[in-house]
Structure formats: C-alpha cells, structure tokens
Amino acid sequence: MSNIINISDDLKKIFNYEDTENQVISLYLNVSRAKNLQKDYISRLNSIIVESKAEIEKDGRYSKKRKKELAELMYKIKDYVNDYFNPESTKTLLLYAGVSGVFKEVRLPVNLKSKIIIDPKPHTQILRNLLQNTKKYAVLLIDREKAQISLIYLDEIQNYLGAFISEVPPKVKYKSQLSFKEKNILSRMEEKLHHFFKIVNEKTLKLLEEEKFDYLILAGRKPLLSQFKNYLHSFLQQRLIGDILAEPDSHQSIILEKAKVIIDEFEKGLKSETVNKLLDEYNPNGMGVLGVDGVIEFLALEHIKTLVYDEDFTANGYVCEGCGYISIKEIENCLYCKGRVTYYNDITDEIIETSLNKGCEIISVKNNRRLVEAGSIGAILRFKL
Numbered sequence: 001m002s003n004i005i006n007i008s009d010d011l012k013k014i015f016n017y018e019d020t021e022n023q024v025i026s027l028y029l030n031v032s033r034a035k036n037l038q039k040d041y042i043s044r045l046n047s048i049i050v051e052s053k054a055e056i057e058k059d060g061r062y063s064k065k066r067k068k069e070l071a072e073l074m075y076k077i078k079d080y081v082n083d084y085f086n087p088e089s090t091k092t093l094l095l096y097a098g099v100s101g102v103f104k105e106v107r108l109p110v111n112l113k114s115k116i117i118i119d120p121k122p123h124t125q126i127l128r129n130l131l132q133n134t135k136k137y138a139v140l141l142i143d144r145e146k147a148q149i150s151l152i153y154l155d156e157i158q159n160y161l162g163a164f165i166s167e168v169p170p171k172v173k174y175k176s177q178l179s180f181k182e183k184n185i186l187s188r189m190e191e192k193l194h195h196f197f198k199i200v201n202e203k204t205l206k207l208l209e210e211e212k213f214d215y216l217i218l219a220g221r222k223p224l225l226s227q228f229k230n231y232l233h234s235f236l237q238q239r240l241i242g243d244i245l246a247e248p249d250s251h252q253s254i255i256l257e258k259a260k261v262i263i264d265e266f267e268k269g270l271k272s273e274t275v276n277k278l279l280d281e282y283n284p285n286g287m288g289v290l291g292v293d294g295v296i297e298f299l300a301l302e303h304i305k306t307l308v309y310d311e312d313f314t315a316n317g318y319v320c321e322g323c324g325y326i327s328i329k330e331i332e333n334c335l336y337c338k339g340r341v342t343y344y345n346d347i348t349d350e351i352i353e354t355s356l357n358k359g360c361e362i363i364s365v366k367n368n369r370r371l372v373e374a375g376s377i378g379a380i381l382r383f384k385l
Helices: 009-015 038-058 064-084 125-132 180-209 222-229 234-239 252-282 292-300 348-357 369-373
Strands: 024-030 092-098 101-108 115-119 137-142 146-153 156-165 215-220 240-245 288-290 304-310 317-320 341-344 361-365 377-381
Touching: 009 101, 024 038, 024 064, 038 064, 038 115, 064 092, 064 101, 101 125, 125 348, 137 180, 137 222, 137 252, 146 180, 146 252, 156 180, 156 252, 180 222, 180 234, 215 222, 215 234, 215 252, 222 240, 234 240, 240 252, 252 288, 252 304, 252 361, 252 369, 252 377, 288 292, 292 304, 292 348, 292 377, 304 348, 304 369, 348 361
Parallel strands: 137 215, 215 240, 304 361
Antiparallel strands: 024 092, 024 115, 092 101, 137 146, 146 156, 288 377, 304 377, 317 341
C-alpha cells in the first residue's frame, strides 16, 4: 500500500502533535445507521462520558482543576455531536478535542467500538492504519483554460494535488469561411491546447509515480474529455475508473457527489473480486480462512493480511480486558494472560479494531451471497498454512 503522504494539513498536525501539559480527548463513536438510531448513539455517548468521568475522578494523576477541565471538555464534545454532526454514510465518528474544544472531526468508513481515550497526544494508531489501507482517488477537472487535481480520501475532498493554467482562449468562434489569418490563429490555439494537455498528462503521471493517488477520475465537458484521453499515458489509462460531466466552475460538493457514485461502483467490483479470490483461490490453497473461528485464531497469531466481512455479520463472544484476546467460546479467564474477560453480544467491532491495530487491510462487503454462505467473514493470510 501507498504511504500516508496525501493528507490534509490538519491531519498532519495531529500525526506530528507535540506533547503538552494539557490532555487530548480522542472520541470514537459508532454512528452507523445499520446499527444505531440517532438516540442510540447519543445515549451511548452519554454513557461513555459518565464512565470516563468516573474513571477520571478515581485517577490520582489529575489535579482537581484538570478533572474539571476534562469534564467540561467532554460536554463540549457532546454539544458538538448534538449540534453539528450528521452521520450520513459515516460508520464511526472520530473527534479530537483539546483545551479550546473540538479541533478535528474524522469520518471513518468502518464500524469501531465507541470509547474515549485521554492522553497527552491524539490517539492515531487506528487512523494511521486505516489511512494506510484506504484507496486514494484523484479527480482531474479540466477545460481549455485550466485544470485542477483534487484528492478524495475517506469520502471527502482532502486537498488539491495541483492546478494548471492554460494560454488557450476559452472560446473560439468558428465561421463557415475562414480567412488565412484566422486559420493560422486557430492553428496556434490548437497547438497551445496540445501543449497544455501534454503538461497536464505529465504532471498527473508524476503524481501517480509519487504515489499521491491510486485511481483517477476525469471531470469536464464531454468533447474535451474525449480529446484529452488521447494524451493520457498508458499507466494513467490503467488507473482511470470513470468520467464526470461537469462545468469548469462546478462546486466541489457537486464533483464529490458524482465522484462517490463512480467510486462506490468501482469499489463494489473490487470487493466482489476479492471475495471470489478468497473463496476460489486463497482458501483452497491454504492462503485464506473462512468463518469467525479461523479469523480469530489467525488474528491472534498475526497471520492475517486482509480481513473480509459482511456488514451484517455479528457474533457473540468474550474479550480479555488486559491483552484483548477474543474468543467465541465461553471462557472464565483469558487463555493467554489469565486476565478477566468481558462478554459481548457482538464482537465484530473488537475483531475489526484488533485487525487495524495489527496493520491488516479491512474490506467490508454488503449483500454478497457467496460470502454470507461461507460464514460472512474470512481472511487472506500473510503466510501459507
């Protein structure tokens, strides 16, 4: 996978955050519509705030003043979620909050367990691993005058990768009878357009070589897109997944909405292909496992490369409060560290979070009959059995 090099400046600040005497609250809140109504996740937020406040009160590391500050900060988080957050297609909301309140919102496309973490720095391990395994899409909006390349990452436009200005006039009025002089002018204009397209192609190719994006979407007017495709390098053509019909001044929200349709369809195809390979190739040849038993076993051994699961998959089980060991069999104590275990009606979030912490790629699939019939969950392994 590509390195995390295409992130917005505020995410870079979080990853490079310097310790201060003030604590940072990292909130993970499961807001998936498949699992929660709004009142459910608000109720859960209230519960974890109460639990966290109780833990803070018992913690001797915090002064009375610091305990009060953290409690007030939690209420600021609660107000933010109530007043400003709309889940839409988000599955887990990640909020970072410091002395001045919430300073960063990240919408995650996977279901994670709701929790609050208080540390001198933002909790970033899950986010780093998720970004490492998330495809990056470049949208190249082009017309005769200019071109702009935007990066779509985690379902949002994160930043701009490049912008180019053309010397070609925006519009040429063709006449039925052109003078020799007019023909020369048009010829020079087309030559400038040819040069402009070559520059855009070269710059876009360089961005691909630098691993700034994984796949490409073109946006613009139909005739111009058809013309520009003739200039695309073969490597870019291999990464091209669709076109968006758009005007040069289209708002980025419109571009994002249209791009999401293309991305969703493309990723659906990739996921189906992965499921088919898991069932038909990896599993029969000892490079894959199917079912929750096998997934848990090889997750503990750190042998899993890619976790594949149906979005409706659920399983009850036990999780160690100490080392995080997961078991679907009834146990009184952890089989590894002998620590205390907690029963969960659904251990899916724990499986996903453990996988992310171990650097696994996560693929969630919806309504794939073959995967459901195979147990709704499986994994591609790093090593052959």
